[in-house]
Amino acid sequence: MKESNSILRHARYVVSENLVTGFAFLLFVLIALAALFGPYIVPHDPLASDTATTLRSPSFKHWFGTDQLGRDIFSRVIVATRLDFAIALSSVILVFAMGGLAGIASGFFGGWTDRIIGRISDTIMAFPLFVLAMGIVAALGNTVTNIVLATAIINFPLYVRVARAEANVRREAGFVQAARLSGNSESRILLTHILPNIMPIMMVQISLTMGYAILNAAGLSFIGLGVRPPTPEWGIMVAEGAGNIISGEWWIALFPGLALMLAVFCFNLLGDGLRDLVDPQRRT
Amino acid sequence: MMARRTRKKARPRVTGDVPTSMPLLEVRDLTVEFATRRGVVRAIEHVDVAVAKGETLGIVGESGSGKSVTSYAVMRILDRAGRIIQGSVLFSGLDLITKSDADMRDLRGREMSMIFQNPRAALNPIRKIGHQIEDVLLQHAQVGNQDVGEYAIQMLDQVQIARPRERYHAYPFELSGGMCQRVVIALALACRPQLLIADEPTTGLDVTTQKAVMDLVVELTRKRDMSSILITHDLGVAAAYCNRLVVMQNGHVVETAKSQTIFSKPSHAYTRKLMRATPRPGVSLRELLPEDVRAPRPKASPARGAGAPLLTVEKLVKEYPRKRDVTLFARLFGPKPPIEQEIFRAVDGISFSIKRGESVGLVGESGCGKSTTSMMLMRLIDKSSGLIMFDGENIGEIPPRDFTRLPLRKRIQMVFQDPTDSLNPRYTAARAIADPILRLGDISGGDEVRARCEQLAQRVGLPNELLDRFPHQLSGGQKARVGIARAIALKPDLVVLDEPTAALDVSVQAVVLNLLQDLKDSLGMSYLFVSHDLNVVRLLCDRVIVMRAGQIVEEGLTEQILSEPQANYTRELLAAIPHPPV
């Protein structure tokens, strides 16, 4: 009697834990597919304007309605996936390479490396981060490259901090001492012993930052400092629809906003799920 | 900021009216389950324990025996995932399992208390210790608001904390480990409970501190006619302080008897195994093992003790700059403080030598400098001054970074204390053992290296199929073997062993110590055995060096030093070790 109860309990436990993460992963696959194949499968040309069908609410022909220039919002939302996803992915890869390596070198070697990297990190952290991104993009110009660069720069301190903490904890660990005794040089220890151990935590960080990068790019576009119209991008589309909210044309801003929310939500769930898997003590 | 709490309304004592012949605590058929990631696990099953009034009961067992879980269940402070599914716990005739949370909170601290391992972590780090004691007193309405301060200071005095009036205002981080444990004891005894449960209270403390703390507990409990339960894995401690013993294994009670009976005539096979495996004066290494697994000792290498010493250390010093908390202003313009305040000498000019094939023990309490010394010998840290000669070469002058690349590196290796910490969690056992071979060895090619790993695994008694497992899939003893295999992979001349069995169960320790001895004899290695455990050192080492505050207090042949110590400190150390009766 007690045995079957506990089997049921165990099964319920395993399924409930992984359900949410599984769902997030499915969502992620959907988004990736939309990014890759979106432009080929959308019903209308995202840039084609048609003055005869402006400001139509959602209908069978235009699932998400049309905007002030008569463009189909559904197509624009799907096509925008590629741009937002690409921006997020590139900035995250960039900051992981820069910040991650800087962080573990900083945490492992200490000394001047730590001090210089710490100084750079502190200087960036002295600014409210979005404000700094605004400044960088304004100074360097409204291009996608600069958005990616700005996002990478403002996330740099966070990656440095996480990587540094992990490397620091392991710096005097027994297995690192043992590696020294086995004839490993310091840089070899860093790359073959420490890096593989911190990858799981960095993966979690990467997933969470993807979400933040999308929000950042969208925010910049919303105030006019990001991607330029008529390029479809979720943030710009919300900005374009913002004025119409007061007059009740809700669909122009809502759908890109929802897409934004869904994407970021997906990455956050994924990150949380990864964190639970990787480090059960730190569940949030 | 720290609001004084008002005195609680006194609740009537929740004790029944019991005849003195009945035990104070009676646990019957107790079974506890835990819900884990891998399903439901039975931590303890059908456990029966009884404690009479004024008695000190010891619960002994190795890790996983369930001794701690039993006490947590009695106090009803099990983790959320744990449930008592069967049995009864009668305290003064009342069944604690049926009691409400409110009633249990009333009982805890007032009728029954508990002290734990790791005393500093057991205290609130941002609250003064005086206030923490007051919280307990006020909670159980022992004393009025005006008198509670004095009472707290009295408690601090009773647990022998010097200058209690000053120390009342101290925070835990300002006190030593031993003092923190005394504060914890004060918390537990403040309301004069009838039962005290002590869960491994001396683990992590120095031997002399350990004795002081245990003596204090015994004195206080005897004075108040309290019963106590002492949970420990250390048979010596159990023998010295307990009237009766309960032996547990894998969640079951295997034997319960008077302390003397257990030690002189153990009836259960497991108890016998435990007794036998405990290092104590008068037994040899082999006698720690069960009779059926005692292999004959390999012949000692003929080069043993011959020729010049393998390692010579002369006037070795290691200094660290002391962190001073003085403002920049004072540092620039104030008077210069004397040198002693600026510099901390971890190792203060020691000299000794180790011959080939010899096993030398380096003992001392924490902070004596033995670990720093071994680190310098390993060339993991730099020395401040002095000479380190290894086989005729002055290795002291070679900085650690350069030493890694020299062929000398493979001749000095180390076995670490914590088997879990010393293995890379992402490397299989085979990969971990192969690391020195790949870096410093002269064989390459996957198959050859694998063959050598399997050879080494066999030598240390690690089954081949475990080679592809990760550390979290191995037991403590198996991980220790992996560490040993890695250390001997390149046939070093000198192996430094830093408390290699401190984290292991006593039965596993017996096996590992025998293994270390056999390896030393068959491979002709020399050992520097760093430890705080004199009983273990007695078994494994030919000579012993006693260290204190960075200096050598005494050195000589093991039997000599341990039977007729010359120095006072050595005598103190020996007197502090609790022995099981022979």
Added chain:
Amino acid sequence: MLGLITKRLLLVIPNLIGVVIITFLLTRALPGDPAAYFAGPAASKEAIEQIRVKLGLDRPLPEQFIRYVKDLARGDLGNSLTTGQPVVTEIRRRLPASAELTLLGLMISISIAVPLGILAAVKQGSWIDHACRVVATAGVSLPVFFTGLLLVYLFYFVLGWSPAPLGRLDVFFSAPPQVTGFYLIDSLTARDFGLFRAVLGQLILPAVTLGIFSLAPIARMTRASMLAVLGSDFVRTARASGLDNRTVILTYAFRNAMLPVITTLGMVFSFLLGANVLVEKVFAWPGIGSYAVEALIASDFAPVQGFVLTMAILYVALNLLIDILYGIIDPRVRLEG
């Protein structure tokens, strides 16, 4: 205590120097030619050149930097090209609007997030716990400008409860006499309750937007921190000593758990200062965020410089306060230096 403050202040100085340098570099890199803008579309090349010299833009960069620092020391942040007004006055005028909004938003979010986090940790596994986790994850995923728009749509267009999102006050009302610059407080000191309600009406939606934005990280951190502390050894000791639930949770667990939450507040503030800019755009709020955005689009570098510098200094001051607050609560920081 004084030593702690002094030490923190000393650490802050290199940060401020870095901020000044970077701000200068960024804004000098802004595209567009301020001299041409200032001169007007019909100006001749010589006229533009004259103005360039007058603005000091023809000098080498290091010299411009020294002039900039000298001006800063006098409290002169330059003049806005678009309005002709000194930047310092503009910022001083607009700062209270942003501050009032941000502080109200923060108060709203702390008053919800902290109790939520504590309850979620204490009743782990209950519906409150799950709700907290959902709130935390969803809240972090919501773009702040989108939340603002949604709230406007719901409460203004659909329900009609809120006034039009056109700034701090409706056209029919005039601002209260200046005491603090915070309209809520000033209208109360002037005993004008009608005005107070009007101000609140305009303030509530943007403040709630900011509140929702900062709710998630605070709730998440509170929950995680409480969970960690509740599982710690000293809480076990407190329970084993029979201390009642209120004492264990509030006196023992909460005070310790708040330490990481306080440090998180610094990070939350950084996000809030950024989110401020976005919210001010949605609600047409006359704060320094919208001031900076308008200036940026017009390549007007003095206001942008002033804005970034002000924000950075505010942020540094705030972090200093947080450090000091931490030092008050945690004796280890105070006594170990």
